[in-house]
Amino acid sequence: xxxxxxxxxxxxxxxxxxxxxxxxxxxxxxxxxxxxxxxxxxxxxxxxxxxxxxxxxxxxxxxxxxxxxxxxxxxxxxxxxxxxxxxxxxxxxxxxxxxxxxxxxxxxxxxxxxxxxxxxxxxxxxxxxxxxxxxxxxxxxxxxxxxxxxxxxxxxxxxxxxxxxxxxxxxxxxxxxxxxxxxxxxxxxxxxxxxxxxxxxxxxxxxxxxxxxxxxxxxxxxxxxxxxxxxxxxxxxxxxxxxxxxxxxxxxxxxxxxxxxxxxxx
Amino acid sequence: xxxxxxxxxxxxxxxxxxxxxxxxxxxxxxxxxxxxxxxxxxxxxxxxxxxxxxxxxxxxxxxxxxxxxxxxxxxxxxxxxxxxxxxxxxxxxxxxxxxxxxxxxxxxxxxxxxxxxxxxxxxxxxxxxxxxxxxxxxxxxxxxxxxxxxxxxxxxxxxxxxxxxxxxxxxxxxxxxxxxxxxxxxxxxxxxxxxxxxxxxxxxxxxxxxxxxxxxxxxxxxxxxxxxxxxxxxxxxxxxxxxxxxxxxxxxxxxxxxxxxxxxxxxxxxxxxxxxxxxxxxxxxxxxxxxxxxxxxxxxxxxxxxxxxxxxxxxxxxxxxxxxxxxxxxxxxxxxxxxxxxxxxxxxxxxxxxxxxxxxxxxxxxxxxxxxxxxxxxxxxx
Numbered sequence: 001x002x003x004x005x006x007x008x009x010x011x012x013x014x015x016x017x018x019x020x021x022x023x024x025x026x027x028x029x030x031x032x033x034x035x036x037x038x039x040x041x042x043x044x045x046x047x048x049x050x051x052x053x054x055x056x057x058x059x060x061x062x063x064x065x066x067x068x069x070x071x072x073x074x075x076x077x078x079x080x081x082x083x084x085x086x087x088x089x090x091x092x093x094x095x096x097x098x099x100x101x102x103x104x105x106x107x108x109x110x111x112x113x114x115x116x117x118x119x120x121x122x123x124x125x126x127x128x129x130x131x132x133x134x135x136x137x138x139x140x141x142x143x144x145x146x147x148x149x150x151x152x153x154x155x156x157x158x159x160x161x162x163x164x165x166x167x168x169x170x171x172x173x174x175x176x177x178x179x180x181x182x183x184x185x186x187x188x189x190x191x192x193x194x195x196x197x198x199x200x201x202x203x204x205x206x207x208x209x210x211x212x213x214x215x216x217x218x219x220x221x222x223x224x225x226x227x228x229x230x231x232x233x234x235x236x237x238x239x240x241x242x243x244x245x246x247x248x249x250x251x252x253x254x255x256x257x258x259x260x261x262x263x264x265x266x
Numbered sequence: 267x268x269x270x271x272x273x274x275x276x277x278x279x280x281x282x283x284x285x286x287x288x289x290x291x292x293x294x295x296x297x298x299x300x301x302x303x304x305x306x307x308x309x310x311x312x313x314x315x316x317x318x319x320x321x322x323x324x325x326x327x328x329x330x331x332x333x334x335x336x337x338x339x340x341x342x343x344x345x346x347x348x349x350x351x352x353x354x355x356x357x358x359x360x361x362x363x364x365x366x367x368x369x370x371x372x373x374x375x376x377x378x379x380x381x382x383x384x385x386x387x388x389x390x391x392x393x394x395x396x397x398x399x400x401x402x403x404x405x406x407x408x409x410x411x412x413x414x415x416x417x418x419x420x421x422x423x424x425x426x427x428x429x430x431x432x433x434x435x436x437x438x439x440x441x442x443x444x445x446x447x448x449x450x451x452x453x454x455x456x457x458x459x460x461x462x463x464x465x466x467x468x469x470x471x472x473x474x475x476x477x478x479x480x481x482x483x484x485x486x487x488x489x490x491x492x493x494x495x496x497x498x499x500x501x502x503x504x505x506x507x508x509x510x511x512x513x514x515x516x517x518x519x520x521x522x523x524x525x526x527x528x529x530x531x532x533x534x535x536x537x538x539x540x541x542x543x544x545x546x547x548x549x550x551x552x553x554x555x556x557x558x559x560x561x562x563x564x565x566x567x568x569x570x571x572x573x574x575x576x577x578x579x580x581x582x583x584x585x586x587x588x589x590x591x592x593x594x595x596x597x598x599x600x601x602x603x604x605x606x607x608x609x610x611x612x613x614x615x616x617x618x619x620x621x622x623x624x625x626x627x628x629x630x631x632x633x634x635x636x637x638x639x640x641x642x643x644x645x646x647x648x
Contacts, residue, residue: 160353163320166340167347168367168418175341178366182357 020241027234034231044235054236057220060131064216065199068138073192075139076146077184083147084154095151098144106141110208113137117209129211137209138202142195149191153184190254197247200240270331271296271422271454272317277326279312279478286312287478290326294422294456294471299448301457303465304475305501310458313475314424317456319343330421346420348428352411354399360386360410361395367418385413388447405436412447422454429464441468462502466490474498495608499541500617506582507618510540510607518607521557521578525600529607539608541618544572544585546604555597561590574620581620 026034030041048054083094101109117133120126127133157180165175181188203218210219217240224233270293277290287309294300302310315321316328319340328336335343346367354363364385368378386392389409399407408428415423428444429437445468448455459465465472466486474481474489474497482494493499496507510520515530520540532538552558559577570585575596590596 158351158353160349160351161355163318163340164347164349164353164355164414165366166320167318167345168414169341169370170366171341172339174370179355 023234024238024241026231027238029231029234032231034229044231047230048232048235048239051232054217054220054232057215057217060134060214061200061216061218064131064134064138065196068135068142068199069192069196071135072139072142072195073146073188076143076191076195077150077188079143080147080150080154084151095147098147101141101144102148106202106204107208109141110137110205113140113205114208129209129213131214134206134210134214134216137205138199141202141205142198145194145198146188146191149194150184150187153187157183186254186258190251190258193247193251193254197244197251200247201244269296270294270329272456273329274313274316275327275329277313277316277323277328279309279316279321279323279325285478287316287323290478290480292473292480292483294454296421297452297454299445299455299457299468299470300473301459301465301469301471302473302475303459303462303501304481305460308475309478310460310475311426314347314426314456314458317422318345318347318424344420345422345424346415346418347424347426348408348411348415350426350428351431352407354407354410354414356398356400359396359398360391360402363399363410364413364417366414371418381417382413385417388416389413404432405440408432408440412444416447416451416453420453422456423448425455425457427458427460430459430461437464444468466502472502474501476501492606493541493608495611496539496541496613496615496617497611499539499606499608500613504544504583504585505618506542506544506620507614508540508542508580509615510538512536512538512607516602518605521580523556525556525605526602527605527607528602529605532607532609537610539610539614539618541606541608542582542600542604543606544583545570546601547582547584547586548599548601549584549586549588549590550597550599552595552597554599556600558595558597561592561594561596563592564589583620 025037027044028040028042029037030039030043079098083091083098086094113133113136114129117127117129117136121128127136161179161183162175165179166172170178201218202216203222206216207219207222210216215223217236221233221236272292272294274290274292277287278285279287290309290313292313302313304310312321316323319335319338319342322336326336327334330344355366358366361382364382365378368381373381382395383392386395389412391406391409391413394402394406394410399410402410408431411428425444429440432440441464444455457465457468466489469486471483472486472489473483476497482489482498484492489498489502493502493505496505499505499507508520510518512529512532512535513519513524514534515532516527517524518527518529518538518540519525557577559575559582561573562576562581563574565572567585570587571589573584573586573590575582575584575598584598
């Protein structure tokens, strides 16, 4: 029985990761064959970093990820504070609304944002599809993740801490910065990391909201596949997989640590 | 009135249409130890939070001295609070917690250090400066909270059930320490508790509250010896409360017999509540007693026996150091000073009958109920 379950598990992982393994292995192939292994080389990585278009998209991707994570974190934390201060029913309603974008099919979010941008562009002349629309789209889908990470921290927080700071003479904003913020910082950081990862990870929404002036890597890869494919794509995808893997690991380790702390406290 | 530090005038508070305080008037003198005492939900914590500035009253005014501070936010008030469960800042060590208020005031470094050291030695926590607050015991955390509040040199210290989370022995020690500290520093204390013993042993003035209203204000002795109604008589200590009729000044009739008493000023034949404290009753042979009854149950309490005695179907609680077995017929003698007369009130008939006696003050001291009240208030406040 035990061996059977091991074999079963092994098969699951094999199916899950075989494609990625193939992708990674062939990114190091010395020829452009996708079938025959002809020896180890880094030529596709070299070529990748020599490709101005790719580097350009990498820059856009990172800028979008950083900016959208940053802005979404600020908005998300403020929203979480607002939602937390609401009374029970309203709070529940807002949290439910907050969850919709996360379960909503990405293509719907993507297309609806695109339609909105087109509408605004046609009627007012603002927001031509490009970097700004891409950024706004990413901020939009990142905010719920930040809120979701910050809310539990606020719930754990003793409301008397803030009152104690006021009581000792601290005006509200300073009391928040000195007493509340340090307590919710782990949630804020995890939220920011998640937002950054989600932004790097995204294809569908970016596809509909990037103009010709600004493309993310995932959109570029998709466009490259329309032409004859070179293993450059393998190299690029391997790098993206690697960086997202690292980010997810960091997020998970943070969450495990946090749970450990909570267990210790109680 | 002229040396009052805090005056609450006609305060009313309601949360979501529910009236929590009504027609509340209280004046607190400088250097006084005032205790707000009452069961869960009586509005005592709300009152404290109004003084602290965390709740603004729906109606009425709050004066600090001559100044109306009704709309003054908490961080501009010259009072400091010791919160239930302490509310220490978890990411700071003991030193930083105590220094918090001083740093906010931008005191210079030497000044801060001196004050913090002084406060920590006041609460016997020297040497704990750089401990994390989470590594301290409940009693030690309590001391840090006291030091932190006192470091700001408040004119008035507000204490919200500060000892509720401590075990009995520690609680008794801290009661003494707090009382001594208050005398030594000469600061006004406003203390909230549901523990009547705590209130009686620590306070100069006790404010007994129920249902959002003040029932009685007085010294512990007044409150205990001269309760104004059945609620106060029952909540403070134990009481047998009987229906009686005031025949004339200094003479009351109950159980078909007249007794001499020390009370006057009632109408002739006015129905009244008669309070007899369980420890004041003298047990004698049946033949010499003013009343005779049968012992129905006895509980050993350490210092005394709690003896339930049936008098014509009405059960009394008598505290005695002698043991009378259930079934024994006894007589009791009531001297004039053992009898206290109260006007009839909305509480008449609700308290003071021990027919269904079942360890009732153990239930009173249940802190869980209070937490519920507190969260409700916190939510309404936000």
